[in-house]
Amino acid sequence: MGRLKxxxxxxxxxxxxxxFCGVLLATVLCxxxxxxxxxxxxxxxxxxxxxxxxxxxxxxxxxxxxPELKGNCQAVCFNPSIPIKRVVSPVDWFQAVRVLELLCxxxxxxxxxxxxxxxxxxxxxxxxxxxxxxxxxxxxxxxGLVGVVVFTVKVSDYPEGLGPYGPTRVQLFWAWYLQTAxxxxxxxxxxxxxxxxxxxxxxxxxxxxxxxxWKTAPVSVNPYFVSRSVxxxxxxxxxxxxxxxxV
Numbered sequence: 001m002g003r004l005k006x007x008x009x010x011x012x013x014x015x016x017x018x019x020f021c022g023v024l025l026a027t028v029l030c031x032x033x034x035x036x037x038x039x040x041x042x043x044x045x046x047x048x049x050x051x052x053x054x055x056x057x058x059x060x061x062x063x064x065x066x067p068e069l070k071g072n073c074q075a076v077c078f079n080p081s082i083p084i085k086r087v088v089s090p091v092d093w094f095q096a097v098r099v100l101e102l103l104c105x106x107x108x109x110x111x112x113x114x115x116x117x118x119x120x121x122x123x124x125x126x127x128x129x130x131x132x133x134x135x136x137x138x139x140x141x142x143x144g145l146v147g148v149v150v151f152t153v154k155v156s157d158y159p160e161g162l163g164p165y166g167p168t169r170v171q172l173f174w175a176w177y178l179q180t181a182x183x184x185x186x187x188x189x190x191x192x193x194x195x196x197x198x199x200x201x202x203x204x205x206x207x208x209x210x211x212x213x214w215k216t217a218p219v220s221v222n223p224y225f226v227s228r229s230v231x232x233x234x235x236x237x238x239x240x241x242x243x244x245x246x247v
Contacts, residue, residue: 022189033179100147144183
């Protein structure tokens with residue numbers, strides 16, 4: 001089985017390669033942010049850790065005996081089966097955030113797959129090309145950012161516990177920052193890929209026009225250079241010849 005050759009990749013502009021590498025990094029960041037149980041101080045999109053809770057409080061978001069969950073990660077982060085105080089219906093917005101962030105990761109993976117397929121399966125470096133990869137990455141970045149904004153707005157109203165000075169609010173944690181950074185990076189990298197691809201297309205079209213022009217234009221050949229033939233111009237000297245009288 002022959003080695004897979006990226007025929008088109010080696011002709012890609014440097015800016016396009018940088019943008020594609022940015023999409024790869026954004027995918028890693030978004031995957032980590034999606035699965036990590038650290039969107040809040042002790043909870044994520046899928047699990048909720050009670051390790052930092054020492055005693056129940058009337059301000060707690062989750063009204064469960066702490067000893068039963070302490071030291072374990074349970075899928076009770078805004079779980080509809082768990083009674084949550086001062087919350088009417090946390091299911092809708094939280095499930096929406098899950099779907100948006102999962103969609104972000106899926107679109108990024110598809111974007112990488114599409115671009116890899118285009119670069120690996122192109123028969124010629126200048127064969128037909130499309131912008132599907134960067135469009136998918138742009139939609140992924142927008143989806144991730146919308147989910148981050150919804151989560152931030154909603155959890156700002158949730159009390160987390162009783163602190164020394166009264167009720168404390170939910171604190172955003174490192175997984176939230178990873179997801180935010182990954183979504184922004186995907187959006188910016190996709191824009192860079194799109195700009196680079198468009199610029200490369202313009203340059204390629206201009207070069208093809210120039211090549212077609214020189215291919216059809218008549219040329220004059222001499223030992224020193226090859227140039228497009230131009231009408232001969234007779235140069236008449238204006239210097240007076242010997243014997244001419246000056247006027």
